[in-house]
Amino acid sequence: MDAARLDGFLADRDTWRATHCSIGKAMDVIGTRSAVLILREAYYGTTRFDDFAKRVGITEAVAASRLRELTAEGLFERQPYKEPGQRTRSEYVLTEKGRDLLPAVLALMQWGDKYLQGKYGPPIGLADDATGEPVRVEVRSPDREVPLAELRLTPNFTEEDASRP
Numbered sequence: 001m002d003a004a005r006l007d008g009f010l011a012d013r014d015t016w017r018a019t020h021c022s023i024g025k026a027m028d029v030i031g032t033r034s035a036v037l038i039l040r041e042a043y044y045g046t047t048r049f050d051d052f053a054k055r056v057g058i059t060e061a062v063a064a065s066r067l068r069e070l071t072a073e074g075l076f077e078r079q080p081y082k083e084p085g086q087r088t089r090s091e092y093v094l095t096e097k098g099r100d101l102l103p104a105v106l107a108l109m110q111w112g113d114k115y116l117q118g119k120y121g122p123p124i125g126l127a128d129d130a131t132g133e134p135v136r137v138e139v140r141s142p143d144r145e146v147p148l149a150e151l152r153l154t155p156n157f158t159e160e161d162a163s164r165p
Helices: 022-030 033-043 049-056 060-072 102-115
Strands: 076-082 088-094
Touching: 022 033, 022 060, 033 049, 033 060, 033 088, 033 102, 049 060, 049 088, 060 076, 060 088
Parallel strands: none
Antiparallel strands: 076 088
8 A cells, every 4th residue: 555654643543633734734825726826926936916917817806815815924025116107016025935835836846747738748847957957856865765655654742732622
């Protein structure tokens, strides 16, 4: 069976619930299509409100809502800019917290490239700018890629903590 190994009290899945799951909490922050696509555009260099709405293909109301949420969560910070002859506006710049989501977004891209692009293959490649070598997201230990069946989950909390609401 291809599944991670659960250590300690985690092995008895009937005795605990994933109520404090980091995946669930992350999805609360970025769990909409528009939020992930706004992040994609930020990784590609987009910073201006109008460009986010246009490039993601969403209404200005949705763009405003998502950018407000992502900024409140600390993934973006607003910085003022002013075009000559125009009023001061805000651009949205990724914070460290937003940049740290890059591997997760690239993992989604990599999965989509493999399973959803069909005969045409990936529309965009990823390469190390310094070497030109291909880049991919992996689950790794220091020495090797670790497949799901060889991944071990260990508790970072007590059994008592596992039962709290």
